[in-house]
Amino acid sequence: MVAAATQSYLSLLALEPPGWGGVMLVGFIQSLKLAFGGYGLGLLIGIGGACGKLYGGPVLRDLMEVYTTLIRAIPELVLMLLLYYAGTDALSQLLALAGYGSVDINALTAGIFVIGVVQGAYATEVFRGAIKAVPIGQIEAARAYGMSSFQVLRRVTLPAMLPHALPGLANLWMVATKDTALLAVIGFSELTLVTRQAAGSTKAYMLFFLAAGAIYLAWTLVSSLVIRLIEKRARRGLTRTA
Amino acid sequence: MSEPTTLPAYTAPRPRSLFEPHRIVLMAIFAVLVFCVVWFMRWDWLPNYGTRLAYGVGETLIMLFSTAIVGFMLAVPIGLVQVTGPRPLSWLALTFCTIIRGTPLLLQLWMLYYGLGSLFAQYPEIRQSFLWPYLRQAWPYGFTALMISFAAYEGEVMRGAFAGVPRGELEAAEAFGMSRFKLFWRIWLPRAIHRALPTLNGETVLQLKATPLIATITVVDVYGVISRVRQDTFLTYEPLLLLALIYLCLTGLLIWGFRLLENRIPTRGA
Incomplete structure (x- = not known):
C-alpha cells in the first residue's frame, strides 16, 4: 500500500508526459x-575589460571603473531586469532602424547577454x-623579441596569468550557475522556474524542489571536480607555494 | 675624489586628481545624462510612493542586518567544528556548507516557502500551535533562507579564519593558564573575526544584493514596492533606475560604515 503510494509519487518524476521529468530535463x-x-x-x-583597465587611456580606464563598480554594487536581480x-x-529598435522591422529577440540570447x-x-x-x-x-x-603587443598578450601574458x-x-563559474536561477524571476523557463511550475501543478512541492536541488548540487560537484583537474594542469611546471 | 653618486630621490607618482580634464568632460556628459533622465522620463508617481519606499528600504535593511547577525552567530560554530570538532560534526558542517553553497538561493527560498509551507499546512498539530500565525506569513521563510545562506558562506570564511590564527598566540594563551573556553573567547574568536573582517564586509554586501529575492515570495521590501509601482504605472525603466540608485546608495553606505569600523580596530602594520 505504502509502496504503491511511493511508486505513484515518484512516477511524477518520470520522463514521459504524465511525469514532469522530461520538462525538468529541458529546463x-x-x-x-x-x-x-x-x-x-x-x-x-x-x-577586454582587464586590458582596457591596465593598458587603456585615461578615459577608457575611468569608463571601465564605472562599469565594474556599478555592476558589482547593484543586485544581480535588478541588473538582470534592467538589462x-x-x-x-535597444536591439529591437536598432534592428527596426536598420530596416528589419520588428524582430522578436530570442529569450535565450537575451539571458546570455x-x-x-x-x-x-x-x-x-x-x-x-x-x-x-x-x-x-x-x-x-x-x-x-619584437613581438607585437597582441602577440605578447596571446603568447605570454594570457597563458602566464x-x-x-x-x-x-x-x-x-559557480556564481554563473547560480545566477541562471535568477532568470526565473524574469520568466525564462530554466530549471528553477520549470521546477516551480511542476511543483505547483502537481502539489508535490518537496519532491520537485528536492530533485532540482539534487540536480544543481550534482552540477556544482562535477564542476568542482573538473576545475580541480584544470587547475592541476594549469599549475604544472610552477613551483609550489605554501 | 668624486662625489659618491646618489640615486635620485624616489618621487611618488602624482595621485590622480578628480579634476583632470578628461574627468571633467566625463562628469559633464554624466550630468547631461542624469538631467535627460530626470527631465524626459516620468517621475510624477514618486510622491505617491514615498512613504512606501521608505518602509521598503527599512524592511530591506532589517532583513539584511537580522539575517547577517543571526547567520554570523551560526557561522562561528560551523567554522569552529570544521577546524577542531569531532569527525561527525565537522563532516556534518561541511555537508551543510556544500549543499547550501551548491544550490541557488532562489531555489532554497522557494523550497522553504512553497515546499515547507505546504507541508506545514497538512499537519493540524502545527496549524493549531501558537506558531501558526507566523508560519502563515512569508517573512519567516525569507528570513530563514537568507540566514542559512549567510551562515553557510560565512561558515566557510570563519573556518579559514580560525585555522589561520597563529598557533603561537593560542599556545601563549594556554601558557597563561587560560581555560579552553576563556582561550576561545579572549584570543581565538577576536583574532579570527579580525582576520575575517574584510571578507565579512564583502559577504554583507553580497547579502544585501541577495535580499531582493525575498520579494518573490511576497515579502514587501524595497524591490517589492518597486515591482508594485511597475504594475500600477506600467513604466518599465523609471522605477528600476530608481531601484538601482537606491541599492547603489545602500551599498556605498555599507562599505563606508565597514571602513569606519575597520579603521577603529588597531592593526599592526605589516
Missing part, C-alpha cells in the same frame, strides 16, 4: 546553455589581478 539543458553562454561572454568581456528590458528594447554583462564585471577584476601578478620581466622579454586567475574564475 536543466536551458540552464546549462545560459551558464555556458553567459560565462563565455563574461570571460571575453573580462579579458533584459533595456537590451531587448544579461549574465555575460554581469559576469564580465567580476571577470574584469579577476583578470586584472592575475595579469598584474605576471612578472614584468617576462612581458619585457617578449617585447624584446592563467594559474593566478583560475581560483577566481572557478568561483565565477
Whole structure:
C-alpha cells in the first residue's frame, strides 16, 4: 500500500508526459546553455575589460571603473531586469532602424547577454589581478623579441596569468550557475522556474524542489571536480607555494 | 675624489586628481545624462510612493542586518567544528556548507516557502500551535533562507579564519593558564573575526544584493514596492533606475560604515 503510494509519487518524476521529468530535463539543458553562454561572454568581456583597465587611456580606464563598480554594487536581480528590458528594447529598435522591422529577440540570447554583462564585471577584476601578478620581466622579454603587443598578450601574458586567475574564475563559474536561477524571476523557463511550475501543478512541492536541488548540487560537484583537474594542469611546471 | 653618486630621490607618482580634464568632460556628459533622465522620463508617481519606499528600504535593511547577525552567530560554530570538532560534526558542517553553497538561493527560498509551507499546512498539530500565525506569513521563510545562506558562506570564511590564527598566540594563551573556553573567547574568536573582517564586509554586501529575492515570495521590501509601482504605472525603466540608485546608495553606505569600523580596530602594520 505504502509502496504503491511511493511508486505513484515518484512516477511524477518520470520522463514521459504524465511525469514532469522530461520538462525538468529541458529546463536543466536551458540552464546549462545560459551558464555556458553567459560565462563565455563574461570571460571575453573580462579579458577586454582587464586590458582596457591596465593598458587603456585615461578615459577608457575611468569608463571601465564605472562599469565594474556599478555592476558589482547593484543586485544581480535588478541588473538582470534592467538589462533584459533595456537590451531587448535597444536591439529591437536598432534592428527596426536598420530596416528589419520588428524582430522578436530570442529569450535565450537575451539571458546570455544579461549574465555575460554581469559576469564580465567580476571577470574584469579577476583578470586584472592575475595579469598584474605576471612578472614584468617576462612581458619585457617578449617585447624584446619584437613581438607585437597582441602577440605578447596571446603568447605570454594570457597563458602566464592563467594559474593566478583560475581560483577566481572557478568561483565565477559557480556564481554563473547560480545566477541562471535568477532568470526565473524574469520568466525564462530554466530549471528553477520549470521546477516551480511542476511543483505547483502537481502539489508535490518537496519532491520537485528536492530533485532540482539534487540536480544543481550534482552540477556544482562535477564542476568542482573538473576545475580541480584544470587547475592541476594549469599549475604544472610552477613551483609550489605554501 | 668624486662625489659618491646618489640615486635620485624616489618621487611618488602624482595621485590622480578628480579634476583632470578628461574627468571633467566625463562628469559633464554624466550630468547631461542624469538631467535627460530626470527631465524626459516620468517621475510624477514618486510622491505617491514615498512613504512606501521608505518602509521598503527599512524592511530591506532589517532583513539584511537580522539575517547577517543571526547567520554570523551560526557561522562561528560551523567554522569552529570544521577546524577542531569531532569527525561527525565537522563532516556534518561541511555537508551543510556544500549543499547550501551548491544550490541557488532562489531555489532554497522557494523550497522553504512553497515546499515547507505546504507541508506545514497538512499537519493540524502545527496549524493549531501558537506558531501558526507566523508560519502563515512569508517573512519567516525569507528570513530563514537568507540566514542559512549567510551562515553557510560565512561558515566557510570563519573556518579559514580560525585555522589561520597563529598557533603561537593560542599556545601563549594556554601558557597563561587560560581555560579552553576563556582561550576561545579572549584570543581565538577576536583574532579570527579580525582576520575575517574584510571578507565579512564583502559577504554583507553580497547579502544585501541577495535580499531582493525575498520579494518573490511576497515579502514587501524595497524591490517589492518597486515591482508594485511597475504594475500600477506600467513604466518599465523609471522605477528600476530608481531601484538601482537606491541599492547603489545602500551599498556605498555599507562599505563606508565597514571602513569606519575597520579603521577603529588597531592593526599592526605589516
